[in-house]
Amino acid sequence: MRFPIVPTLALVAILSGGRAAAEQRFPPPDFSPGYSLPVTEAQGAPARADARGYIDAAVLAGALALASYLALGRRSRRGLVLLGLGSLAYFGFYRHGCICPVGAVQNVVLAITDPGYALPLTAALFFALPLLFTLFFGRAFCAAVCPLGAVQDVVLASPVAVPGWLARALGLVPFVYLGAAVLLVATGSTFLICRYDPFVGFFRLSAGLDLTIYGAALLIIGVFVGRPYCRFLCPYGALLGLVSRLSWRRVTITPAECVRCRLCEDACPFGAITTPSPETPPARRAGKTALAVTLLALPLLMGLGALAGRALSPAFAHTHATIRLAERVWLEEAGEVEGTTDQSDAFRATGLALDDLYLAAGALRARFDTGTTILGVFAGLAAGATLLRVSLRRTRRDYEADPALCLACGRCYRYCPVETDRGKRHRKPREAAP
Amino acid sequence: MNPRGPSLFAALKSDARAAARTALVTGAFAAITAAALLAYHVRGSAEDFIDSAEIADLKSALAADPDNGALKIEIQERDLAIRRAYFAKLARLDRGIYLLLGGVLAFVGSLAWMAFARRAAPKPGAAEPTAAAEARATLSARWSVAALAVIAAGLGAAWAGRSDLAFLDRAVQAIEEAKAPPVLAPPEEIAKQWPRFRGPGGLGVSAYLNVPAEWNGASGAGILWKTPVPISSDNSPVVWGDRIFLSGATKKRREVYCFDAATGALLWTGKVERVPGSKDGPDDIMEDTGYAAPTVATCGRRVYAIFANADLAAFDFDGRRVWARNLGVPENNYGYAASLLVYRHLLIVSYDQAKPEDNKSRFLAFDIRNGKTVWDTVRPVAASWDTPIVITHAGVDQLITCSNPFVIAYAPDTGRELWRADCLNDDVAPSPVYAGGLVLAVNTGAQLSAIKPDGTGDVTKTHILWLAEDGLPDIASPAATDDYVYLLTTHGLLTCYETKTGKLLYEEDTDLSFNASPSIVGDKLYLISTKGVAIILRIGPTYEELGRSELGEGVHASPAFQDGRIYIRGKKHLYCIGAR
Amino acid sequence: MSDHETTPIPRRGFMRAAARAACALGIGGGAAYLVAPRTPGERVWQIDPEKCIACGNCATYCVLRESAVKCVHSFAMCGYCELCTGFFNPSPNDLTTAAENVLCPTGAIVRRFVEDPYFEYTIDQNLCIGCGKCVKGCKMFGNGSLYLQVIHDRCLNCNQCSIAAACPSEAWVRVPAARPHLWKKVT
Structure with missing residues (x-):
């Protein structure tokens, strides 16, 4: 008999009627001695260690601390740029942009709403650390740790100012986005933020057509408009913006007393510098x-x-x-x-x-x-x-960074003559420029 | 310090045009790479490779021609080529993406250079901020928020407009309804209607005595209206209030019709299509039976229909399909023909098929609210074409079913067998009747049996009161009163027995042929021939013809009787007979 | 005259500090609360082979160009059939490994004679693309010893797995990283 199994097959197909998972239709044979069962593929592979996640969290904490120091202590734009590129390389291209604090919001919400889901420590740290750092040192996370921010910072070549009124309205979008993302997680639908992460496809060097177009469009806009995703979409940025209003220390344009020279007026590509209130207040x-x-x-x-x-x-x-x-x-x-x-x-x-x-x-x-x-x-x-x-009107006397909008990128430092002056005093005098 | 540092710095700073040119070149490179990559990406997907239609076609060609060696070689070569092309594409995409990445980096770098070269010293604006400017900014911010809200509302409306959850309302409503006690018409209401094949009890007895006894299809005398039926089939009209229901089917189409009793207008057509598990057909049925031989049934709120392919569907009185399911085509050499009946909240379906020893015959009861199976009883009988009846004998409801070789009575609410009698043979098509306290079951090839329905178990030897063997019908069901039983053969032989004793009273050859079952209106018996000739005769111990009426159209279906009216389905039209 | 002057700065500073402390406590405490009472280990994606219907989405929906899902074989469950329905077309022309007879589009299943009448089937993981054709065949007519699993040295473990979002049978689940596979057991 050439095909001894064929009639059996037809019979089995009729009897099984569809639902027949893991059914031993054909008993495993008794082999003669000498044959040993091969090991199932990938069964020998080591279990995925938790260590990877903890290393990521440690790198995150270190990067946040360094970013805070560079932004507030050293006031070094160059340092922040280098750290940003490092974060882009590590969290972005090396770790493929997953998990990131932006998406970790969803894990936290899922842990609250789904009792069957255990929040991994990594996700908890990724969610909480940037918020806590922001609470004390401003948005250093946005400045140089977030790979999504870094990739936009890299392409920002010739910024144009977004009118304040437009930025104000678009600034609402992240809150709605955050709310929608929370809703979809809480109902068990999907992780909206991760599914529509515009840059994760670049980090993986692989994405569907729709997300490629979305990400590319944001990057092209980002050449002219400073960090469009961070300012007008990022749901985690909305949270950071809220928290940063309470921050203990934060980026100031000038290290000392503002001299109101107005040189920094156009320094911020994110429209975060607020001008002093007019001398003559409007009708109360x-x-x-x-x-x-x-x-x-x-x-x-x-x-x-x-x-x-x-x-x-x-x-x-x-x-x-x-x-x-x-x-x-x-x-x-x-x-x-x-x-x-x-x-x-x-x-x-x-x-x-x-x-x-x-x-x-x-x-x-x-x-x-x-x-x-x-x-x-x-x-x-x-x-x-x-x-x-x-x-609400609040009297401002100096040129200040709006805590909710400032991404602590440090671009404004070198516009400030007080800073330049201080820098000269601090550093050894270089040979005079020609 | 490196003396070249400042000079390089200065050179970069001074040459904004070089920066712009670099940006142009690198930008063009990146754009072209991106476009090429995109074009390459969309050309052919993984599905084309995994589920290659070409290979599938070749394989089926090989199945038809298993010894074609050249074809085998072709499959092997094409398989290899397709596989190679796919993986080559993946590899090229990988390389292309790095190329693109490099191009984009260079472009971004040159943009940064350009920006650096063009960067001028900050020049503060002319004017200090003024109160007026601030007020303007405040106002425009308010307006922009409002505009954003309007845009969001517009987008939201466009998005919301595309989806609703109406299905969920209906699904949940059906579930709630099934939990609540069923809404049923009271028995006295059912008795006034014509809710199933052969009327309320399935006995062919009119509840009204004032029905017409004379009409003429050619002149239109006595005919209130006639209306064409879209698909000709042999099932009989069913009436509830001002609605008349019929069904019609071909091999591919299955439809339920609702007509207005007042005008004959077709109110709606319910299409039975896309029923899960349903197939068209079957191919091998008798043309005489057709695809919609079973008569529909109604509970007063919904109408139920079954077809030759065992599609079973429920429509509400507005023509909306409430539920539908397919039972699987029964093994039936003439085509499925048993009509439906509603008992309380159960829709009872005869699903007899194949031979007795096959154990495939079943009776099923479905919940009329959602079509779920309530009981399912396997029967040791062959395929049958008759319609069961529910009788009440000594206060107990019994479902009387006929098939070769048994008459079996079941409890209609549970499907539990009450009694059986071995008294039938061959292909059973005449339905049982109940009169004078006796169940009368008949088929050609067997005999007419009068069974006392108060036994249990096998009552063949104990409860068959009498047997008769003359004039046994093969299609038409008997009609019986407490005193007389009438049998009508397809070839027109009318035989009358005495109900209590089985004594043969008379035989009369009408010289017509009949498919429709005889009906009883008071003391009159109505017979309608396949040519549409109706004979009306007096019920009694002798043959006494009262008159004949011609419809002028062939009739295979049994008539429905209502207040002052008769509804007759001809081969093409539905007729309403009645006085204006 | 303005708010700035009438509001006492120290009180405002105190309020801010209090709010900040509350916020920090909330964020830190909340995160700790959510982690502490449950097993805090990492989670990874895996396919429940009992729910998997081998629809083929795993091969095409992964964010990687070559899916992280591949077929594995529980040999202890295998019947070592000569006519393996995971290996051969439904009605093969001949029981050879030629392309016209086999299901696998990449030829990733290696068929080896063991002893009469038994054949061993192993998966070449380098060739397997996780299309599940063999899985379907084995599940439908065989013992179901071939099934799909996420191979974790390939999987990026995206927070929202693209395949999980496209899975028609809710077979994708998050499992503890310490035990990242859902092996089929011999019944």
Whole structure:
């Protein structure tokens, strides 16, 4: 008999009816002595050690400390540039941009919302360390540790100023992005920030077409607009911006007393330098009215946000695999679509009840309804807060770095004559320039 | 200090044009590399290689011609070539990406050089900030936030507009409904309607006595309306209130129709398509049976239909499909023909097939709310074409089923067998009836058996009250009153027995042929021939014809009787007979 | 006249310090809380072979140009069939390793005669691209001893695995890095 197994095959195929995982249809043979079973491929490979993650976390902590020292102590732009390139090389190209603090937000949220998920220590450190450093020393992380920031800093060749009003509005986007990312993690949909990380494809030297175009577009914009992702998209940057308002020490343009020479006015490619208040203050009454109106409008904005968020619930819900699966299966059952998909086939093969799938989808929808409403309120609050900040006047006497916008890159240092002066006094005098 | 340092510095600083030229060249290089890489990237994907259509075609060609040596060689060569091309592409992509990376780095470097060369000493603006400028900035910031909100709202609306979760509402609603007690029409309401094949009890008995006894299809006399039915099939009309339901099918199309009883207008067509697991066909059925021989059934809220390919579907009264499933095509040499019946919240389906020893025949009951199987009873019988009935005898509901070789009674709510009698043979198509406290089961090749339905177990020897062997029908079901049983053969022989004793009262050859089952309206018996000739005769111990009416169109389906009306499905049209 | 002058600086500084301390405590404490009570080890992606339907996405969705997923073989489960349905086409022309008979698009399965009538099948990991064709064949008609696993010296362990996002059967799970494989056991 040439094909002794063929009839058996047909029989087995009929009897098994699909669900037959790990079924011993053909008993393993009893070999004559001398044959030893080979080892399963990759079984001999050593387990992935945790050490790698701890090294990364240690490198992160070291880089943060160094960046803080370079930004605040040495006030060295060159040092920050070199550190940034080093971070780009290590966290970016060597470690392939994963895991990064920007994405670690999601791991933290997942650990809060999914009891089955254990937060790895590395992820916790990647999330917390930059925030803690920012709390004490300003955004040194953004300056020279974040590979996403570094790659944009590298391409920033001829910056043009983004008008303040536009930057103000676009500055809201990271908050909405953060809120959406949290919502999608909390509902178990996806890690939005990681999926749409624009530069991770460059770090891996491999990306899909869509992300390549997205990343390339950001880099091309980044030649002219300083760090577009950091300022107008980065959800972790939104958190750092909030935290940096409280920071203990932070980058100052001048190491000593500002002489108001105005030389640094155009120094910042990120629009973080605030000018002194005008000598003649505007009418106080008008300002107060605007402030009161904005305050009153805040609940209205939040309410509108809630309505808008609730209306987006089905759209957000469709990002969840279970909702999409339930819809697909329902459409198949209702005869509204032709054929089946891998997803629906896999679901049917599990033998689980359709009703349970629909009920699970229903429960998820309820979570999305709540979540999108909260997201809407949050977006309304963020918009209101921006309007409030616009309406609040605070007297500034000097040219200062706005704590929320300053990325501690140190570009402004050399524009300051006080700094130059101090530098001359500190260093040995060089031979006179021709 | 290196004396060349400052001079190189100065040279770089001074030559902004060289920087610009470098930037241009490196930028062009990077752009061309990127474009080439992109074009290369999109040309052919991994799927083309893994699931090569070319290799698949060649392999199936080889399957058809297994000894073609040249083909084998061709497969081997093409396989190797495709594999090589794919991995060569990967390797080239790898190299290309480093090339691109280098180009981009050079470009960025030259941009930085350009910026460095062009950098001028900071020149402070002319004016100190003024209050007016600050106020303007504040205002424009407010407007920009508002504009952003509007843009976001627009984008959000565009995004939200593409997705809704209406399916989930319906799915969850169906689940809730299945948890709640079923909404059922009261028995007295069901008795007024015509909810299944041969009326409320499946006995072919009209609840109304005022139905017409005379009409003429040619002149239109006595015909309220007639309306074409899209697909001609032999299933019978079912009526609930002002709606009439029919089904029709071909090998590829399966449809349920709802007509308006007042005007005959086709209200909706429910297409039964894309049912999970469903296949078109089957190929090998008798043309006379067709693809939609089973009559639909209704519970008063929904209508249920089954077809030759065992697609079973439920539609609500507005034509929306509520659920559908496929039972798998039964082994049935003429084509599936048993009609549906609704008992309380159960849709009972005869799924008899193959031969008794195959153990494939089953009766199934589905929850009318969601189509889930409630009970499933295997039967030791052959394929059958008759429709079961539910009777109430001595306060107990019994589901009476007929097939070669048994009449079996089940408890309709559980599918548990109550009794069986071995009294049938061959291909059973006439449905059982119940009259005078007796179950009457008949088929050609066997006999007419009057069974007392109060036994348990095998009652063949104990509960068959009488047997008769004359005029046994092969398609039409019997009609019976407490006093008389009528059998009608396909060739037009009408035979009348006494119900209580089985005494042969008369035989009458009508010289017509019949597929439709006889119906009882008060003291009249209605017979409709395959040519559309209706004979109305007096129920009694002798043959007494009261009249004949011609529809002018062939009829294979049994009529439905309502208040003052008869609905008859012809081969092409649905007729409403009644007084204006 | 302005806020700057009327607000006492020391109080403001104190408030900021307090807020800062609260923030630091919140961030540090929160992170510690989330880590402490659970096993804090690293997590890596892996495929649950019982859920895997061998759809083929693993070969095409990985961010690496050559997927980190490859086929492995639990030899103890294998029937050593002469007609291996993971190796051969559904109805092979002949039981040889020629291209017209075999499933694997890269010829990554090595078929070796052991003793009559048994053949040993090993995976050449350098050639395997993780398409799962053999897995499907073995699962459908055989013992299911061929299955897909993430090979961890290739996997970048992305925070959001692209294949996991595309997996139709929710077979991708995060497992402790200390035990990064989900081997099939002989039943």
